[in-house]
Amino acid sequence: MSVRLKLGFVPLVDAAALIVAQEAGFFADEGLEVELSREVSWATIRDKVAFGALDAAHMLAPMVLAQTLGVGSERAAMVAPLTLAMDASAVTVSTRLGVEADPSGRALAALVARRRELEASRLTFSVVFPFSTHNYLLRRWMAEAGVDPDRDVRLTIAPPPRMAELLAGGVIEGFCAGEPWNAVAVAAGVGTIAAHAAEIAPGAPDKVLGVTAAWAGANPATLDALVRALVRALAWAQAPENRRSLAALLSGPDYLGLSPEIVAAGLRTVAFGAPRPAPEQAAWLLAQMRRWGQVQGDDAAARVVYRPDLYARALGIA
Structure with a gap:
């Protein structure tokens, strides 16, 4: 019996993992029946994940930190078990x-x-x-x-x-x-x-998979399956021999709705090959947030939000 999920994304090339996993059958291979929902803005993504209208989403890397800290929106504890893209x-x-x-x-x-x-x-x-x-x-x-x-x-x-x-x-x-x-x-x-x-800033994290901490805690097996499917999709997207096919896939009307040539141009610098969510990256983001007066305090959020342990659990890595 499959598990039904609704995942949100904003039309960008770094939503590739969600789109590839859907179209290539990687979600289905993990027993997941996924509906992808194209959203109009990042604020919409944030609010829909927080209130349960989306189970998980393609999210801005600093957004999950801000949401957990309760800055810019109501506080909602988030976790990021996967990095979706850098340099995008x-x-x-x-x-x-x-x-x-x-x-x-x-x-x-x-x-x-x-x-x-x-x-x-x-x-x-x-x-x-x-x-x-x-x-x-x-x-x-x-x-x-x-x-x-x-x-x-x-x-x-x-x-x-x-x-x-x-x-x-x-x-x-x-x-x-x-x-x-x-x-x-x-x-x-x-x-x-x-x-x-x-x-x-080479290697700065761009997007992550974001879920609420409550959802992650209540659905560990489903989260593991979701991470596995997306890791497989990221590896496919990162492979140079797949970039032309990736551009064609992303260009579809339900996704980016642009010509494959423009999508291909946008893919040239994007890195999909480092999916482990590194707390060091979160610490860098928090440093930027402090520099520009958005937050104060220490880096505790980096340890509770960016979760390499969940990534390792899903992949069976010791």
Whole structure:
């Protein structure tokens, strides 16, 4: 008898594990009957998991920490038994700015300085969620170039699929988001990728599998089966010989709804090959959250939320 689950995702290439596990039958092999639910925003994902409308979801790596700490939302103890992707995002700037690929951020800093001298309005950039690796990557990229992200520019929040549209419309001048939405902006001729995540903070965790601690405790065998299916899917997605097939699969109308060519462009830098949820990664995220005034205190959340022991249990690793 199969176990029925409803899993949420936001249309991004780093949702690949959920989509591959569904389409390749890896969930079914583990006795899981899964419904995938494409969600419109990260806040929707967060709330639906917390209140049980979703059993688990593709979630922002820092979101599960914030939720457990009760910052930005009602407190809900979460666990992350699996890392779904790293290096899956980029900073894209409007072609109107005339800034080329610039991992150092110096060209942006020069532009900001000129606008300050002219007393021009601040440039507006968007990130996908306050508690997101994208927020911390964009801030780090700016800060290391001498730009104060809280004073020298204006930061707003927007869902990933809207970023290219907002850039084209002149509502924002840049963004940091997951792929393939950077590739979409480039293909439309409205954006230039200034820096990839791997050029700003290599190996920074991007997305995790998120479940409530209560659900994990009540459903250990189901969680183990879910982790096993997703680990198998991650290995398939990471294999170079599968990247073309992966792009075609993700491009489907129920998933990303984009051309395989654009999806393939967005997949070039994404790493699926490190699924163990490392508390060291959580500690890095908490350090960023402290740096930018979102949380205070020690790294206890890193130990209770990022759970390599659950990953090891599912795979039978001693």
